[in-house]
Amino acid sequence: xxxxxxxxxxxxxxxxxxxxxxxxxxxxxxxxxxxxxxxxxxxxxxxxxxxxxxxxxxxxxxxxxxxxxxxxxxxxxxxxxxxxxxxxxxxxxxxxxxxxxxxxxxxxxxxxxxxxxxxxxxxxxxxxxxxxxxxxxxxxxxxxxxxxxxxxxxxxxxxxxxxxxxxxxxxxxxxxxxxxxxxxxxxxxxxxxxxxxxxxxxxxxxxxxxxxxxxxxxxxxxxxxxxxxxxxxxxxxxxxxxxxxxxxxxxxxxxxxxxxxxxxxxxxxxxxxxxxxxxxxxxxxxxxxxxxxxxxxxxxxxxxxxxxxxxxxxxxxxxxxxxxxxxxxxxxxxxxxxxxxxxxxxxxxxxxxxxxxxxxxxxxxxxxxxxxxxxxxxxxxxxxxxxxxxxxxxxxxxxxxxxxxxxxxxxxxxxxxxxxxxxxxxxxxxxxxxxxxxxxxxxxxxxxxxxxxxxxxxxxxxxxxxxxxxxxxxxxxxxxxxxxxxxxxxxxxxxxxxxxxxxxxxxxxxxxxxxxxxxxxxxxxxxxxxxxxxxxxxxxxxxxxxxxxxxxxxxxxxxxxxxxxxxxxxxxxxxxxxxxxxxxxxxxxxxxxxxxxxxxxxxxxxxxxxxxxxxxxx
Ligand code: HEC
Ligand code: HEC
Ligand code: HEC
Ligand code: HEC
Ligand code: HEC
Ligand code: HEC
Ligand code: HEC
Numbered sequence: 242x243x244x245x246x247x248x249x250x251x252x253x254x255x256x257x258x259x260x261x262x263x264x265x266x267x268x269x270x271x272x273x274x275x276x277x278x279x280x281x282x283x284x285x286x287x288x289x290x291x292x293x294x295x296x297x298x299x300x301x302x303x304x305x306x307x308x309x310x311x312x313x314x315x316x317x318x319x320x321x322x323x324x325x326x327x328x329x330x331x332x333x334x335x336x337x338x339x340x341x342x343x344x345x346x347x348x349x350x351x352x353x354x355x356x357x358x359x360x361x362x363x364x365x366x367x368x369x370x371x372x373x374x375x376x377x378x379x380x381x382x383x384x385x386x387x388x389x390x391x392x393x394x395x396x397x398x399x400x401x402x403x404x405x406x407x408x409x410x411x412x413x414x415x416x417x418x419x420x421x422x423x424x425x426x427x428x429x430x431x432x433x434x435x436x437x438x439x440x441x442x443x444x445x446x447x448x449x450x451x452x453x454x455x456x457x458x459x460x461x462x463x464x465x466x467x468x469x470x471x472x473x474x475x476x477x478x479x480x481x482x483x484x485x486x487x488x489x490x491x492x493x494x495x496x497x498x499x500x501x502x503x504x505x506x507x508x509x510x511x512x513x514x515x516x517x518x519x520x521x522x523x524x525x526x527x528x529x530x531x532x533x534x535x536x537x538x539x540x541x542x543x544x545x546x547x548x549x550x551x552x553x554x555x556x557x558x559x560x561x562x563x564x565x566x567x568x569x570x571x572x573x574x575x576x577x578x579x580x581x582x583x584x585x586x587x588x589x590x591x592x593x594x595x596x597x598x599x600x601x602x603x604x605x606x607x608x609x610x611x612x613x614x615x616x617x618x619x620x621x622x623x624x625x626x627x628x629x630x631x632x633x634x635x636x637x638x639x640x641x642x643x644x645x646x647x648x649x650x651x652x653x654x655x656x657x658x659x660x661x662x663x664x665x666x667x668x669x670x671x672x673x674x675x676x677x678x679x680x681x682x683x684x685x686x687x688x689x690x691x692x693x694x695x696x697x698x699x700x701x702x703x704x705x706x707x708x709x710x711x712x713x714x715x716x717x718x719x720x721x722x723x724x725x726x727x728x729x730x731x732x733x734x735x736x737x738x739x740x741x742x743x744x745x746x747x748x749x750x751x752x753x754x755x756x757x758x759x760x761x762x763x764x765x766x767x768x769x770x771x772x773x774x775x776x777x778x779x780x781x782x783x784x785x786x787x788x789x790x791x792x793x794x795x796x797x798x799x800x801x802x803x804x805x806x807x808x809x810x811x812x813x814x815x816x817x818x819x820x821x822x823x824x825x826x827x828x829x830x831x832x833x834x835x836x837x838x839x840x841x842x843x844x845x846x847x848x849x850x851x852x853x854x855x856x857x858x859x
Contacts, residue, residue: 274516275477276453283428284455286447292462296448296572303574305446307371309426312345318372319393319400326350327391327400332410332825334359336391338378338400347378347389349412351824359824363413365389367442369425373576374628377403379417382789384438385759386422388415396627412823414793423510424496431511434725434755451492451571453479453514479516486555486562491519493565494542494655500527501651501674503667507723524653526667531647540620541565543654544631550590551633561590584610648680661691669699677703695727707734719750728754729761732768741771752781759785763794770802778802793822793829800832809836827856 326335392403416437427443458478468475653659668685728751735744748765769778800816819829837846
């Protein structure tokens with residue numbers, strides 16, 4: 242019999258013209274800036290320092306300048322004296338931060354009747370967050386980047402689980418991807434399709450995130466070619482003040498707009514450069530509720546754009562615009578900016594007399610426009626953190642944040658004319674991120690006709706219509722598909738139908754596209770095990786083990802494959818290592834049970850069966 246995948250690959254030729262995973266992007270960048278060209282490199286903040294030392298000296302003290310650094314005592318703003326371990330009742334685990342010499346460590350432990358039944362210590366490599374609001378903590382394993390389960394909340398002066406961990410404590414396994422790092426840092430060097438592996442992690446947001454890559458500029462100046470920047474533009478570098486108000490907003494919105502970011506086809510988070518149009522790279526979606534006024538921490542840009550000041554100033558008939566830099570000089574921290582700077586910005590468009598509040602009240606508030614019109618309020622997404630609401634409004638006119646109203650839909654907050662394709666993709670990814678709220682997938686269904694093969698596969702994957710996916714897959718050529726997730730979804734659809742050979746075919750193509758992705762390659766090893774290709778599985782898993790020796794899934798699968806190969810010694814070794822990392826790893830414990838069963842170790846068998854039963858009961 243011819244394996245099914247061969248039939249598929251034969252039929253592929255017929256459809257060659259119809260579909261590939263790739264969709265050609267239609268937008269072209271026509272700009273005058275020399276540093277928009279791919280060949281111009283990032284050079285780092287130290288390269289700018291000699292000639293712009295004034296900017297450098299103040300910038301390094303801003304929140305952005307201190308957004309990311311090694312975990313050192315100087316960098317940390319947290320308190321380590323006389324603190325108690327943070328307890329997570331959901332997982333029954335404690336967390337405790339401590340210094341040993343100059344290195345920061347977190348200990349995770351579990352207590353049972355006063356005895357420590359589990360203890361895991363991880364060294365922390367980086368601190369993310371200047372500490373104006375928080376310090377969160379990251380560690381790396383051979384370049385794979387993870388968030389650790391403790392955060393310091395500066396305003397409340399307390400240690401607690403990081404935002405999001407209170408609902409689901411992912412312990413030491415939360416992967417930090419390029420989307421996250423590229424908002425909190427200078428441009429990282431990311432291993433494509435790896436999920437969370439970085440070849441280079443810089444140390445804080447730098448000049449080039451707002452000015453674009455600097456190589457061309459420095460070469461130009463060094464060659465003696467000097468521009469009179471008071472009358473003209475030096476096109477080797479971007480000065481945001483010289484951009485249109487829309488592009489000015491985009492420089493800051495690249496990072497100060499948080500929601501569900503949907504990349505345009507073929508674009509990556511690292512592709513956007515200052516002076517470009519953000520909607521050519523991604524759009525950011527937020528759910529819209531009836532009468533909802535709550536806001537999230539990084540939504541400064543969205544809130545500002547809802548203000549009458551913004552709406553009525555930023556139109557064709559008006560040449561006095563409002564953007565972030567009307568009030569902020571990003572080289573100087575808000576903490577060192579006198580209040581007058583902000584109030585003067587108000588007064589450049591309004592007079593004090595235009596304020597209809599009573600003189601008495603104004604005086605009480607020291608005529609500080611901001612204190613009433615841009616109050617400090619809690620952000621809805623991050624616990625223990627307060628920021629200034631950037632929707633400039635009449636106090637009291639805003640309804641107080643209601644309990645979640647009726648969900649109306651998703652809206653793109655940086656593009657009023659979003660396409661059906663982008664909206665469809667937003668609904669599908671929001672469905673996944675919302676923990677499968679059916680509203681979003683129903684909205685997606687209405688837009689399905691706008692989808693290409695890749696997006697339809699994503700949709701059918703979420704609606705578990707695997708045969709639809711298999712039908713679409715027959716029109717695709719794996720080698721021309723550059724989206725690893727599409728290949729993965731196809732492979733999983735075959736797995737679902739227990740068509741292991743076809744699944745293997747797609748996973749093998751995926752492996753060459755995403756060789757450093759630990760999860761994808763672990764699934765590939767599992768399929769090889771299903772097909773009884775145990776030696777293939779072992780060699781895949783050993784490569785993954787080399788890449789990241791402390792990855793629970795790899796260890797679990799190594800335990801399993803060695804058990805299947807009757808190598809009980811190695812099976813036990815890897816399973817035990819997995820359990821050290823995660824005392825509740827059901828899969829590793831199951832393998833261990835099978836090993837005890839095979840060796841007739843009844844005492845251990847009884848103990849471990851009880852443990853398994855307890856875990857299943859919880
Ligand atoms: C060798 C000295 C030198 C270095 C290094 C240097 N600059 Fe400049 N820069 C200048 C000079 C001189 C000017 C003004 C004249 C010009 O732009 O031709 C300038 C102008 C600028 C401008 C204003 C452009 C305009 O049109 O208003 C920006 C922005 C800028 N530099 C940013 C940077 C950044 C970011 C870096 C680091 C990547 C950097 N510079 C590195 C010398 C330097
Ligand atoms: C590369 C992403 C990125 C870009 C681009 C960016 N920001 Fe930020 N910004 C951040 C992050 C992240 C923080 C929080 C840093 C922290 O405190 O850890 C921040 C903090 C700030 C702060 C408060 C911190 C302080 O000390 O003042 C201001 C104000 C600010 N940004 C304004 C701007 C403006 C204005 C622009 C556009 C000209 C801009 N940002 C562009 C990511 C960015
Ligand atoms: C779209 C860009 C963006 C993404 C993606 C993003 N952040 Fe942020 N984050 C910001 C901005 C901007 C701020 C600052 C908001 C402010 O100061 O009000 C911030 C604030 C923070 C802070 C508080 C910093 C402080 O001390 O003020 C931490 C910690 C943080 N983010 C961690 C993360 C982690 C971890 C991820 C990834 C899992 C992430 N962020 C993803 C833009 C982003
Ligand atoms: C968060 C965004 C941001 C970062 C980071 C940033 N700048 Fe700027 N820069 C701006 C903006 C916005 C302007 C225009 C300010 C204005 O005129 O209102 C500017 C203007 C400039 C100018 C030219 C105009 C002037 O005022 O002299 C130079 C030179 C410059 N920046 C250098 C630097 C250097 C060097 C660094 C890093 C040490 C840096 N910038 C980091 C946003 C940024
Ligand atoms: C670039 C000009 C500009 C700046 C800067 C500006 N505004 Fe406005 N503002 C406007 C315009 C235009 C309107 C709409 C017409 C009006 O009500 O005057 C407006 C409206 C308002 C309103 C009425 C809001 C409503 O919902 O009806 C308030 C309050 C206000 N501004 C306060 C401020 C404060 C406080 C600041 C400084 C933090 C400020 N504005 C900065 C231009 C500006
Ligand atoms: C009308 C003036 C005004 C404009 C425009 C403005 N801001 Fe602010 N911003 C403020 C004031 C006032 C503060 C509070 C400063 C303080 O703490 O004293 C602030 C604080 C911040 C902070 C620090 C965190 C917080 O909320 O306290 C960030 C980040 C920030 N602004 C980002 C932005 C970004 C991004 C834009 C553009 C989308 C922007 N701002 C536009 C006035 C403005
Ligand atoms: C004590 C708090 C407070 C301070 C300080 C304050 N305002 Fe107001 N402002 C208000 C209130 C409340 C209203 C609405 C009053 C009403 O009911 O008409 C208002 C109304 C306004 C309006 C809208 C007028 C209209 O109806 O179109 C503007 C514009 C404005 N303020 C600007 C300013 C400026 C500029 C400053 C700083 C010089 C300032 N405010 C300081 C509380 C304040």
